[in-house]
Every structure is written in structure tokens, then in C-alpha cells.
Amino acid sequence: MNDNPDFRPTLEQLEDRGDFIRRHIGPDQREIQLMLDQIGFASLDELVDRTVPSDIRSRQPLNLPPPHSERVVESALRKMRARNQMFTTLIGMGYYDTIVPNVIKRNVLENPGWYTAYTPYQAEISQGRLEALLNFQQMIIDLTGMEIANASLLDEATAVAEAMTMTQRVSKSNSKRYLVDADCHPQTLAVLQTRARPLHIEIVVGNPRLDTQEEFFGVLLQYPGSSGAVRDPKPVIEWAHRQRALVTIAADPLALVLLTPPGELGADIVVGSAQRFG
Numbered sequence: 001m002n003d004n005p006d007f008r009p010t011l012e013q014l015e016d017r018g019d020f021i022r023r024h025i026g027p028d029q030r031e032i033q034l035m036l037d038q039i040g041f042a043s044l045d046e047l048v049d050r051t052v053p054s055d056i057r058s059r060q061p062l063n064l065p066p067p068h069s070e071r072v073v074e075s076a077l078r079k080m081r082a083r084n085q086m087f088t089t090l091i092g093m094g095y096y097d098t099i100v101p102n103v104i105k106r107n108v109l110e111n112p113g114w115y116t117a118y119t120p121y122q123a124e125i126s127q128g129r130l131e132a133l134l135n136f137q138q139m140i141i142d143l144t145g146m147e148i149a150n151a152s153l154l155d156e157a158t159a160v161a162e163a164m165t166m167t168q169r170v171s172k173s174n175s176k177r178y179l180v181d182a183d184c185h186p187q188t189l190a191v192l193q194t195r196a197r198p199l200h201i202e203i204v205v206g207n208p209r210l211d212t213q214e215e216f217f218g219v220l221l222q223y224p225g226s227s228g229a230v231r232d233p234k235p236v237i238e239w240a241h242r243q244r245a246l247v248t249i250a251a252d253p254l255a256l257v258l259l260t261p262p263g264e265l266g267a268d269i270v271v272g273s274a275q276r277f278g
Helices: 011-017 020-024 029-039 044-051 070-082 102-109 127-144 156-170 186-196 234-242
Strands: 177-181 202-206 218-223 246-251 269-272
Touching (some): 156 218, 156 246
Parallel strands (some): 177 202, 246 269
């Protein structure tokens, strides 16, 4: 130990004095050689030559720019971002701009209490996450008017596909046909058709006719429609139930703040995308 009060060790000296890297960051040379001897290779280069196909390896050094400081990189990224042009999105079809209120951002997304308060009896999940999921489920129950809610699936399209298979399992109809409202989102229809093919389910796309005698085991309605139209689904729901079919409504959760909840209209299953909340 140096007794000189003016002595200032270099970073290299500090690194050499500590054993953190040796204990925690990868194997040392002795351990590497031991493993190589065990598998019959003289060096790491020989191991790479034998295991990595030559057609995907480059013998030339990477043509990378020199390293930069964080400040320089941030400045370059800001200039790049300034070239973006912001337009109003009109894509629709379930894709909408959303605004996250600052009060939600600060008290939920930026509040570590939601993801650091670990519960002692279930180490792989935090108490905050459990509470957040419960709050989410209760919100969905309130908006949809249903008795229970899950927490949750991947997106609206895959949720609809799961709803279709669940409908087939519990429906009292012997039909293999599933009626899909023509005003459903196209991405939802694409996932449905992919999921239905190996299950030998026939997807019928059209406008539900209340006078038809065709039999379906389930019906899918978009509420509001992909075109933006808001139609009363209750007559179709009542017709479907008379045909022993179950009805799934793909709803916009934000629109349900104003519209009649599908559960109150008689829907059997309700799905949607919570991305609408930001």
C-alpha cells in the first residue's frame, strides 16, 4: 500500500488490484485452456474454425467508425431525429395515435413501486405487478360489462383467434363454420384464417343476415367497425343465440367509455387491444 498522500493510482492499477473481474466476468485463461483440453482443441480460434461455417464468417476486420462519447452520439441522434416529419396518421383499422397522460406516466410507468415490491411467497413476480394486473382486469370488466377478464393475450388478432377456438369448444352447435363481420379489421381476419385452416374451420366473411337459415357455431362482430361505423350489435347477438351460436365482440376499449358495454348487449366473449390507452 502506498503511503504517499499525493499518490493517485491509474485505472489500470485499480483494475489489477481488484479481483471482481476475475471472479465474475467470464472464465480466465486457465479455465479456458482446461475446457479446450477437455474437448480436444488447442485454441479458441481452432474451436471457432471447427464450429462456425466458413460461409458465414468474415476474415476481414469490421468496417466500423471510430468510437464516440455519449454526448457526441446523442447530438448526432438528435440531428437525425430532427429530420423526421410528423403527420397525422389516418391508417385506422385499429391503429390509432394515443396520448399517455403525464399523471399516468409518472405514477405508473415511472413509479418503481409497481415493479420492485417483491412478495416473499412468489419470488418470480412482484406485488406491484400483481396489483397492476388486478386493476387492469377490473378496468376491463367495468368497460366490457363482462363478469371476468384475463390479463391478458398478445394482441387483438390473436385474442380473436383464441376466442374462436374457445367458442368451438363450448358451443352447442355442430357447425364448423364461423361468421366474421365484413367490417372487422383485416389483420384480425388474416390471423383468424391462419388459425382456422389446420382446425378445418370455415371462415365466412360477410354482413350477418338475420333472416338466413345458415348455421354457424360462432359470430365475430367489430364494435365500432373497421370503417368507423358504430352499429347496434344486439339484434345480431339475439339472432346468433337463437341459432345456438356464441358471439365474440372485438371492441375498442377506449370507445367503450362512451358506448354500451358489450356484456350488457348479450355478448359471450369480448376482446380488444389495450394499446388504445397508450
